Amino acid sequence: MNFFIVDDDDAIRSMLREIIEDNNLGNVVGEAKNGISIKSSLLNSKNIHVLIIDLLMPIKDGLQIMSELSSSFKGKFIMISQVEDKEMIGKAYSLGVQYYITKPLNRIEVVEVIKRVISNIKLEKSINHIQDTINFLKTGTQNKIPESKTIAEYSASILSKLGIIGESGSNDLISMVKYIYSRENHIPSEKFFPPLKELFTHAAEEKLGEKSNVPIIKKEVRASQQRIRRAVMQALNYIASLGLTDYSNPKFEKYAAEYFDFTEVRKKMLELQKNTPSSTPIHINVKKFIKVLYLESKKYFEDNL
Structure with missing residues (x-):
């Protein structure tokens, strides 16, 4: 670099x-x-x-x-x-x-x-390379080439727009999106969304490997919870900063209410504006964030199959 x-x-x-x-x-x-x-x-x-x-x-x-x-x-x-x-x-x-x-x-x-910035650059290059390859194949042949972008890549793109692709918790979030999609094939979608404990356990097992023992997995689950909370809080801070600068910013309009409780977004905006901590704690809904990330990633993925 x-x-x-x-x-x-x-x-x-x-x-x-x-x-x-x-x-x-x-x-x-x-x-x-x-x-x-x-x-x-x-x-x-x-x-x-x-x-x-x-x-x-x-x-x-x-x-x-x-x-x-x-x-x-x-x-x-x-x-x-x-x-x-x-x-x-x-x-x-x-x-x-x-x-x-x-x-x-x-x-x-x-x-x-x-x-983190280097990781972001490498990820964007990888996504762009895949897209360039797809576009070349599409224009180079008469037969339509299926879109080969994975649901994980769509998740990464969304996290990049939320300003947190470089956060360590982004890898946990992407792992969870892949897991939910693979599980949903076996359970009706209107009834299915795994409990957070199951998602965190899967993310820990995927990172550590199947041979890891229970105490190590529990320790990694706690670490994963902390990483994701930090990532979601950073996303909230990023979106609130955009709204504070320009309330009509397209990213702010799209993501503020979709991924967060707007009351909490407003509290964060006031905190940034006054440069003092909020009088009441700012809460983040991790489950809502993961669910919306999954549903949006799934929509983009399946719309381009």
């Missing part, structure tokens, strides 16, 4: 370059102290996959640069800053930021965020 770093702090650029190269995450092929020279032509000529950019810089800030690049730069954005203004963060997400890292930088956090 090729990285380009834009930050007016020499020490920050040096630290990021060291983290990326020492952990074999890719190559830093360009740096800049400000955004004046940052054009899509420059980034594309260097084949940049990830642009790491500071939010606040002299002359031209990170949001201005992202706005200018949004339609022409095909890589991913990671934003870094000491700023914790939720409206600015929401604006950054709406412009295409994959993740937001606060200063001072934490090496472990930086590594994990970059790994």
Whole structure:
């Protein structure tokens, strides 16, 4: 992966370059102290996959640069800053930021965020490759070629739109979607939706293998529950940020009510707007999230068979 770093702090650029190269995450092929020279032509000529950019810089800030690049730069954005203004963060997400890292930088956090973005890039490339192959076959033959995209790939696409494909819990969610679809073939769909315990147990067994013992599986079930709750909460945060920036955002309109209880979305939006924790806990309905993800993935999958 090729990285380009834009930050007016020499020490920050040096630290990021060291983290990326020492952990074999890719190559830093360009740096800049400000955004004046940052054009899509420059980034594309260097084949940049990830642009790491500071939010606040002299002359031209990170949001201005992202706005200018949004339609022409095909890589991913990671934003870094000491700023914790939720409206600015929401604006950054709406412009295409994959993740937001606060200063001072934490090496472990930086590594994990970059790994998630790399995973996202690889997944998108895989999906695009499959689609390109299908399109080629369709145009290259007179016979209609069946759509070969799996239900798991449709789930991954939806999770990407929800801003959480890089979260570790996304793999658990995709595993559950595949399991539900395979089980539904044997039980009438109007009566069937597995209990959460069954879904978490399956995800744990699939990850660990059939030879794992009961205590290890129970431990992995608890870990899976935590990963999925974090992923769903991150999706809620992402959707609320979009709504806070633009209430008519198509993603917000589609996903806010479908995947979440809208009352909780509103609470999260107010929390972000006021930059203070909600006076009452924000609840997420994990079962509803999984069920809607499954039904939407199934619809896309079966509509394209």
